[in-house]
Amino acid sequence: MNDINRQVILIARPAGIAQAEHFAIRHSRVDQPGPGEILVRNHYLSVEPAMRGWIADSDNYAAPVAIGSVMRALAAGQVVASGDDAYQVGDYVTGWFGWQDFARVRTDQVVQRTNAPEMRASLGILGINGVTAFLALTLIGQPRAGDTVLVSTAAGAVGSAVGQIARLMGCRTIGIAGGPDKVRRCVDQFGYDSAIDYRGEDVGVAVARHAPQGVDIYFDNVAGAISDAVLPHLAMRGRVVACGTASIDRWNPWPQGPRVERHLLVKRARMEGFVIFDHMDRYGDAVAQLRAWIAQGQLTWREEILDGIDACPDALAGVYRGENDGKRLIRLV
């Protein structure tokens, strides 16, 4: 066993999106697990848009990652030493193991058990992204057959799952993505009925054309100008799933936008925030449903694998530059 642990450390708090220079790679010794702990060798590290929020020093759903500590991240790997009878050496696990080679963690940091072939999917479609898509769409969006569902970051890890699940539920789906490649992928790979290129079209005009009866569910991963263009096109009793704010670089100073109250009132519409961590009791059932759809060939996804821990520091900024092609993962082993 390699006893050097390379750890990606947050060394400065960015005002906006964390860039490569906000991280450094530290070499540490590997610690053996104590009672109730395991030592995990990470095979794959996850890169999430939500990391921006985990880093930001502002109101959020968890305490921000401390300066000088390992970057918080989901990862999948194999138990290499165990201080907990429930976990054996060789077990595959996915959990809050951080951007590092080895994680010595309490076993409550394990999110799910996995296996070698599903390790990567457990960080995406069979993990936080797929479960978020399924639960946020169903619990907040409450789709009914025939609804028109509009999805931003429609080709992304969450959005692409939302579009496919909505279609499985009998909805008409419209994607919003950036650039002709992603727009084509929305329709060709993810089965959207149509897609809008927010870089090349006036989003409001396009939404009116693609959804002449209005948008019943807007699954919002971006906030900002795209959402502002969508809201006037909500259908009566429309639902806005507030799942992410990827288009907003920073919340200090707090950004302004067109007021939403009148849209909500006139359309009797609802906007509601969703954070997956509130719904961990449904996680296992959601994974089982997603796995069944995959087995039936009804759910597909894209992954983009970067090799080596040195890819970490710029990986998040790259997602915000729109460079990734599907769920971005870092392969270590």
Next chain:
Amino acid sequence: MNDINRQVILIARPAGIAQAEHFAIRHSRVDQPGPGEILVRNHYLSVEPAMRGWIADSDNYAAPVAIGSVMRALAAGQVVASGDDAYQVGDYVTGWFGWQDFARVRTDQVVQRTNAPEMRASLGILGINGVTAFLALTLIGQPRAGDTVLVSTAAGAVGSAVGQIARLMGCRTIGIAGGPDKVRRCVDQFGYDSAIDYRGEDVGVAVARHAPQGVDIYFDNVAGAISDAVLPHLAMRGRVVACGTASIDRWNPWPQGPRVERHLLVKRARMEGFVIFDHMDRYGDAVAQLRAWIAQGQLTWREEILDGIDACPDALAGVYRGENDGKRLIRLV
């Protein structure tokens, strides 16, 4: 029977709040009702903040009042001629009878039957205002005992009912009103646990002080700067009942404000619009509940009576100037 009908006509469409000069009083002959119609002599005309929306030439929940037509309004009065067997001369009715002495209307314009002593209440606490308060609070706010409920226009016709009903449901209530008289009335007459004067205090600072655990339900009748100050103080899973936008003078050009998505996401909060006209199937039950609370001495209200139809043209503008002391009514008989 006086056969001259004085009618308050909308003669110009205001950019903001309708002022006296946007109306004129026209004298017409009284028409006899045809089959399926009744002729109602109005005793009381209602003045609602929502009239601003009924007049505005923008997206709304009903077609705007046409220029040259009688101002749309609820009114209460007595049937003086009937072309419908279900209504007898002498019956008391409340409905969409407009700002005029006499209304010849189809009987589907009747909202509820009433009686002489309840005519005024049927336009307020036992009518659209009380029913809106009760249904919007319960259906969207979903109050639970112990919740902290914050109400804007807390001394108004809807707000004062919301505060009292929330308290009856075991909630802690905080009112927001303009000026020391209304603030005192919130606590002394309407039983709020505390009240904030938005004219004399920093609303955000005051909300943080009065609701240190956060606001579970914000019943929003105003939108705008008051709401902007409230939203950062939502509790986890807070609910915002979007019931009115009284503080916004005009929606053209569309006003800007601090973005809301992050509040909704971080707090897993919900904002939802409410329009009473979607819930007319529950109207009768709601009135019965409100009447029971009144009979038990648990629900009080204020009315302000202006005399004569000449008071109509400036009556709505006066509400927006904050002049009214409770539900504003025009007495004709």
